[in-house]
Amino acid sequence: MQTLDTINQTLNSNDAVMLYFSAPTCNVCHALKPKLTEAIMDNFPTFIIESIDISQTPEIASHFSVFAIPTVLVFFEGREFLRKSRHMSVGEVVDTIKRPYSFMVES
Numbered sequence: 001m002q003t004l005d006t007i008n009q010t011l012n013s014n015d016a017v018m019l020y021f022s023a024p025t026c027n028v029c030h031a032l033k034p035k036l037t038e039a040i041m042d043n044f045p046t047f048i049i050e051s052i053d054i055s056q057t058p059e060i061a062s063h064f065s066v067f068a069i070p071t072v073l074v075f076f077e078g079r080e081f082l083r084k085s086r087h088m089s090v091g092e093v094v095d096t097i098k099r100p101y102s103f104m105v106e107s
Contacts, residue, residue, distance in 0.1 A: 002050070002056075007050060007052070015046065015076065015104055016074075016075070016076055016101060017050065018040060018048070018050070019064065020037075020052065020072055021052045021069055021070060021073075022052070022070050023053060023055045023069055024055060028069075029070040032090070033070070035090050036090050036093060043098070043101075054066065054069060068086050069085075070086065071085040071086075072085075074093075074096075076100055076101075076104055081100060082097065
């Protein structure tokens with residue numbers, strides 16, 4: 001089971017992390033997740049993706065101030081770079097990540 005400590009450890013030990021917040025009752029979450037995960041892995045191979053079920057671990061959602069689902073948080077070097085909730089497209093997320101990711105992997 002995920003804990004806030006394990007999530008923070010993942011954020012601190014990886015350069016690029018995406019947290020995907022969802023719940024079992026969210027149909028949009030289930031439709032978006034495989035598409036977004038595939039696009040991230042195809043375009044940004046070093047990304048670590050963590051899925052967080054807010055019904056099982058509400059304290060993690062609360063810690064990150066996530067109050068709507070689906071919510072995607074993208075972190076570069078432990079700092080939040082992008083926050084998208086509810087209405088998002090896969091292309092929009094990928095396009096927003098491209099430039100900073102390319103700088104990070106070139107370094």
